[in-house]
Amino acid sequence: MSPVLFYDPVCQQPYDTRTLHTHAMGGTEATLVRVADALGAWVMQHNRTEDWERYARPRRLGGITRVVVNRDSRALPFVRECYPEARVYLWLHDRFHPHARRARWLAGTAALLRECAATVVCVSDWQRAGVEAALRSIGLAGAVTAHTIYNPVDDALRPDDTAVDPEKLVFFSSPNKGLNFALDAFAELRRALPRLRLLVGNPGYKSAPAAPRAGVEFLGALPQARMHAQVRSALCTFFPNFVIPETFGLVFAESHALGTPVLTYACGAAAEIVGDRSSSCR
Numbered sequence: 001m002s003p004v005l006f007y008d009p010v011c012q013q014p015y016d017t018r019t020l021h022t023h024a025m026g027g028t029e030a031t032l033v034r035v036a037d038a039l040g041a042w043v044m045q046h047n048r049t050e051d052w053e054r055y056a057r058p059r060r061l062g063g064i065t066r067v068v069v070n071r072d073s074r075a076l077p078f079v080r081e082c083y084p085e086a087r088v089y090l091w092l093h094d095r096f097h098p099h100a101r102r103a104r105w106l107a108g109t110a111a112l113l114r115e116c117a118a119t120v121v122c123v124s125d126w127q128r129a130g131v132e133a134a135l136r137s138i139g140l141a142g143a144v145t146a147h148t149i150y151n152p153v154d155d156a157l158r159p160d161d162t163a164v165d166p167e168k169l170v171f172f173s174s175p176n177k178g179l180n181f182a183l184d185a186f187a188e189l190r191r192a193l194p195r196l197r198l199l200v201g202n203p204g205y206k207s208a209p210a211a212p213r214a215g216v217e218f219l220g221a222l223p224q225a226r227m228h229a230q231v232r233s234a235l236c237t238f239f240p241n242f243v244i245p246e247t248f249g250l251v252f253a254e255s256h257a258l259g260t261p262v263l264t265y266a267c268g269a270a271a272e273i274v275g276d277r278s279s280s281c282r
Contacts, residue, residue, distance in 0.1 A: 001054070003065040004041035005083070006032055006091075009075035012205055014048040016055040024204035024221030026174070027250035028093045031151045032070060038152075046075070068121075072102075073109040080112060088118045095247050095268075096130040098137035107138045120146040123248040124269035150273075151248050159259030162232040167193070169238035169263075172201045172227050172251050178241030183213060185240050190215050198238060201227055231260050239264040249273050 011029060019025060020033045036043045036054070042064070043055045051057055060082040068089045069075050079088060090113070096102055106113065120135070122128035128148050135141050171182050179200065186198045197215050204221030219230070231237060237255040245268025246252065252262050252273045262274045 001063070002040040002042065003063050004036075004039055004068065005061065005064045005066070005086075006036050006041055006043045006068045006070060007058075007075060007079060008032065008043070008045045008070040009078075010070065010072045011045050011047065014045045014055070016043070016052050018052075021223065021225065023223055024202070024227075025224065026203040026205060027151070027248070028071070030224060031250065032091075034152060034154065072105060073113060073118075074105050076109050076112040076116070076118075080116060088116045089121055090118050091121045092127070092131055093123055093247060095127065095245065096134045098134050100130075100134070103134035103137065106134055106140070110138050110140055113140060114143040118144050120144055122146055122148050123151050124148060124272050126245075126269040126272060127247040151250055151253070153250075153253050153257045157228065157254055157257035160232065162229075164235060165233050166235050167195045167197055168234045169196065169198045169236060170201070170230050170234040171198060171238050172222075172231065173203075173239065173241070174206050175200075175202055176206055176244060177246070178239075178243035181243060182238060182240050183216065186216065186238065187213065199230055199234070201230070228254065228258060231255055232258050234260055236261040236263045241265065242267050246270060246273075 015025060015029050015033065017033055017037055020030055041054065042061060044058050046058060048055065048057050064083050064086050066089065067079050067083050067086045068091050069079055070091050071093055073090055094102055120131060122131050125148050128146050131146050135144055135146065169186065171179065190196050197217065199217050199219055201219040201222045237251060237260055239262060242265045248269050252264065252270060255262050256274055264270050266275065
């Protein structure tokens with residue numbers, strides 16, 4: 001068994017490999033499952049009460065030499081108590097800047113981050129710039145290093161012979177990431193292209209507006225395989241979001257892997273993930 005442990009102290013509910021195939025999941029949780037499964041690593045979640053294969057209840061396990069803390073450094077006291085000799089990595093997925101709430105979480109655990117010489121893993125260069133600014137603001141720039149490792153995309157995702165529907169757009173993301181604006185923008189598009197349709201899905205951890213809108217179909221929370229099937233046949237992934245800039249944008253990367261273009265703003269990490277680096281991002 002791998003000596004690596006992933007610890008998730010913030011998930012809303014436990015998840016594992018089975019969840020990835022049967023339920024809607026956020027991009028962070030889906031990525032953690034893929035990476036942990038590829039490594040044969042242990043996974044613990046703060047709210048898990050039953051073990052399943054490598055997915056375990058919070059406790060001390062023997063042989064662990066690396067612990068990857070997901071998102072929240074406030075879990076470090078538990079990690080250091082159970083695994084005092086392990087090397088610690090803090091895997092950050094969210095947006096950071098010196099005055100953000102998450103930067104205050106870092107500040108509250110500054111002593112532990114320094115003591116264990118933690119390594120911070122970021123999911124894009126754009127996100128890392130904010131993380132490094134936050135580390136400098138709390139005096140950790142020299143003690144804690146930050147690196148960029150992009151989230152992986154399943155190798156099985158590739159274009160196939162699925163027919164493209166030129167009148168179908170898809171929006172698959174948490175509804176707080178600009179869905180209301182996307183719906184308004186789509187309504188304007190539909191004035192010029194009245195046959196256009198927009199299919200809306202989400203990871204399931206936030207509810208989406210359900211008021212009927214012309215041409216809009218709310219699919220609710222979908223497992224990734226069903227989401228990918230919808231993306232394959234779409235003209236594009238429609239994501240005019242500037243409300244909460246993506247720190248990575250798994251839906252961007254997966255859409256491109258499936259051969260589906262992405263229509264979005266060049267903000268956040270979008271230019272890194274789907275931008276044409278030989279020309280301007282569009």
